[in-house]
Amino acid sequence: GIDAVLDAVGREAADLVGAAEVGFWIADEATRTLTLRQVGPRPVHAYPATVMSYGESVAGWVAEHREAAWIADAPKDARVARRDWWEARGYKSLIALPMVHGDTLIAVLTLVGKAPFPVRHREMLELFAAQAAVAITNARLYADSNARREAAEALAEVGRLLLQTLDPTIVARRITEHVCRLLDARSAAVYRPDADSGMLVADTVFETDRPFVWQRRLDRGTGVAGRALATRTACATPDVIADPRLAYTPETRAELAERTHRAMLAVPLIVTGRALGALIVGDATGRRFTPEEIARAEAFADQAALALENARLYADAEGRRREAEVLAEVARTVGATLELDVVLVRIAEAARELCGADVARIALWDPGTDTMHVRHGVGTQADYQSVRIERGVGLGGLAWGSGRAVRTDDRRTDPRFGDAHAELVVSEGTVAALAVPIRSGERVEGVIFVDNRSPRPFTDRDERVLSGLADHAAVALRNARLFQALRDSEEFLARAQAVAQIGSWISSPGTTGSLSWSREVFRIFGVREDQFAGTVQDFFARVHPDDVEMVRRAAEEATAEGRPYAVDHRIVRPDGTIRWVHERADVLLDEQGRPTRIIGIVQDITDRRAAEEALRHSEAQLRQSQKMEAVGRLAGGVAHDFNNLLTVITGRTQLLLAQIGADPARRRELELIEQTAERAASLTKQLLAFSRKQVLQPTRLDLNTVVAELASLLRRLIGEDVELTLRATPDLPPIHADRAQIEQVVVNLVVNARDAMPRGGRLTISTGTLNATGFGGDPVPRGEWVTLAVSDTGHGIARESQPLVFEPFFTTKGPGKGTGLGLSIVYGIVEQSGGRIALDSEPGRGTTFTVYLPIAVERTTDAVARSAPTPTRGHETVLLVEDEPEVRRLTREILETQGYAVLEAADGATALRTARDHRGSIDLLLTDVVMPGLRGHEVAQALAAAGRRPRVLYISGYPDLGGADSAIGEQWLLPKPFSPAELARKVRAVLDEPSLPR
Secondary structure, three states: OHHHHHHHHHHHHHHHHOOOEEEEEEEEOOOOEEEEEOOOOOEOOOOOOOEEEOOOHHHHHHHHHOOOEEEOOHHHOOOOOOHHHHHHHOOOEEEEEEEEEOOEEEEEEEEEEOOOOOHHHHHHHHHHHHHHHHHHHHHHHHHHHHHHHHHHHHHHHHHHHHHOOOOHHHHHHHHHHHHHHHHOOOEEEEEEEOOOOOOEEEEEEEEOOOOOOOOOEEOOOOHHHHHHHHHOOOEEEOOOOOOOOOOOOHHHHHHHHOOOOOEEEEEEEEEOOEEEEEEEEEEOOOOOOOHHHHHHHHHHHHHHHHHHHHHHHHHHHHHHHHHHHHHHHHHHHHHHOOOHHHHHHHHHHHHHHHOOOOEEEEEEEEOOOOEEEEEEEEOOOOOOOOOOEOOOOHHHHHHHHHOOOEEEOOOOOOOOOOOOOHHHHHHHOOOEEEEEEEEEOOEEEEEEEEEEOOOOOOOHHHHHHHHHHHHHHHHHHHHHHHHHHHHHHOOOOOOOOOOOOEEEEEEOOOOOOEEEEOHHHHHHHOOOHHHOOOEHHHHHHOEOOOOHHHHHHHHHHHHHHOOOEEEEEEEEOOOOOEEEEEEEEEEEEOOOOOEEEEEEEEEEOHHHHHHHHHHHHHHHHHHHHHHHHHHHHHHHHHHHHHHHHHHHHHHHHHHHHHHHOOOHHHHHHHHHHHHHHHHHHHHHHHHHHHOOOOOOOOEEEOHHHHHHHHHHHHHHHHOOOEEEEEEOOOOOOOEEEOHHHHHHHHHHHHHHHHHOOOOOEEEEEEEEEEEEOOOOOOOOOOEEEEEEEEEEOOOOOOOOOHHHOOOOOOOOOOOOOOOOOHHHHHHHHHHHOOOEEEEEEEOOOEEEEEEEEEEOOOOOOOOOOOOOOOOOOOOOEEEEEOOOHHHHHHHHHHHHHOOOEEEEEOOHHHHHHHHHHOOOOOOEEEEEOOOOOOOHHHHHHHHHHOOOOOEEEEEEOOOOOOOOOOOOOOOEEEEOOOOHHHHHHHHHHHHHOOOOOO
């Protein structure tokens, strides 16, 4: 660099003449000044001046005259200034040599010493100075070149960064950021003229960590930005308000005066002669931007303007591309579906998007009323259901009547529309609006509207776009009419179809050679294009290993015979996922019948296969449910009749037992009758259990405890040759179920397992939990479940028998060894408890039944049954309504024995007459639920309407009549058969209940 050259020149000159100090006064020909440069081996120190003008002192004289000065006694020379400096150091001798290159003064070399300098070196020293001038000039040229190169590299880097994106916002941000760095400025902004107001608007601002406040809006022609745009040249100033060239409004000038950063440089952003705006950099007041910095900013602005224009052009192109893309999507929708509403909704969405509108609507002509009504709207706020558009009235009516587009910048004040739909306009907030007719030949079939809730008007482009969409709508309407008859005749066919994602491929014939895929095939296979080798072998490498031979054989046979083929098989994606695909292909033949190409399609059918499998499972469940429902209805009817009979048998037997005292013979016969009736009642309960109509009494249960307390009973049931193992999962969540029914499930499963091991074996009962996700691999719906598994090592169940094991009366045991109800009862109890049961069996290996029961939610429940003390006698009046004479007579006797006054009736109508004729109070209505004529709850309602509101206790032989969803709601219910004691306790409980009956 220059410093190195000066340092070398100074050292050589000082050594040549023995100077004590060396100085270089660098010349500035433009300002005719000299500046002292502190370099060299013995630089001049503490000289009073560092800048002097031409003609000032000896160095100035040499610069003025371009002549050397050899002075032996400097303090006495008239040209020497600042003699005190010379005298203080004892210096006398001075040599001052001009360093000239061509006609340009480069510098003045000064050598100072105490002793006289030898004259013999004068010629050599002047020649040395001339050569040094050449060296300094070359160094300066090199430094300037290097600086320009660095600036060019910086500009190139900025250009590269600007080309990395075409987003207008990001481009403008990078421009302001990099110009700050390029000029070491505090802040930068891009100002652009606003097309509507003409003002200059700060489009983008970048600030360093040194805050800088910009005026967001400037009047056109004001400030550095306005001047730069007006003159189309750079404008730089150290203080914008002190610069007489710059105009500001008084408000802006007052605001600027309060700031300490008013130095600015503005350069216009010009592309092909068109000014896009101005780029401004700002810094602290007083900074003077050098010509080099201004040139650098101008060069940068040229690149920035191109980048901004490219970004704008790209945004415009993207807008046109999106317009074409949306119109193409609409066209595809029109061609792909005959559902008019689907097409119209897509057209309305496209109209709103492409026109930048707030609201889009489509109205269609109704031939019946010769009006139009709005069929679809996007972004609407108002209710258009009752709106009818008349021909020639309002915006849409004018478009309809004229057959041309109608546009308004302010729908509220446009006199063409009067007050038509004024309330709707206010409700929607419409300002600018555009309506385009949908024409089919000479007839207008509808109108497309777009509205803005702001003053932004619609343009010719918007009208053109909307007209194109109206053409698509016309095609859709025409298609709808053409296919309406066909759709009416085929409406029984299913319309909904899964959207098939289908890819295409083409390959060489045979199982080797080239293969090309469409993009959709790559998506189906989960492969990037650069991961596919483009060969048939690569395809087979992605087929599931178990299916490769099948697919290969299908292709080879089709190629050999020149015919189409189809095959379903599995593929393995790179991430290990297995998918099912359907492939269909055809073989192309040449004129000699030889195969040339195979073209085909591939479709992902994984979801379809899963849906088909789920459908088969659902159908099997439905058939099973229907079977159980049929058996349940039969069981309910049988239970009703049985329960009436058993009520009489049990009740009469217990009354006789209470009367005969201690006669052993008679008691034995009666007890036998009672036991037989109880067995009959138990059989009825079993029928109800597998039909899921049993009345359950659920409580919170610990399944581990239930199984553990049954262990001793189970060991007696299975015998000594079967090993019983209990595997309880600790901290098992509770379940909400009927304990007796769960015990029945365990016993039935254990007995079934015992019978499967006639020669002994191992039986395991285990508990656990399952957190089901609800996906295909789970046997139960999503949620948390408690599991009970009963496993044996018996002979197992044949595969063809497994779907039948839960059927009522189905058994694989020999005659007299099973009723076929055990597993049906288990199935009914589990289903009624909200659970599921699954079977896993393999002949010769054993069987496992797994019961899934839902975890109990937090609830208040009567975990401990109420005690059943001997009921107290009563004195109240009971209205008894029962259509079965023997049940009614038995019930009356039991109640009267307990001290109650009983009014009886064989049906509802008789009960109401009896109540009307009875002048005393009626404390309890004891009524059957299902009777000829009025039912039990209707009798209760009629009594309430007549002013009598007795407590109500229902009795019924139908066990599924209670509950919140039944006719009697949550009222008290006593199921048949019941004993005298049960009846007495229930009646007393209802009468003594302090709260409302339930």
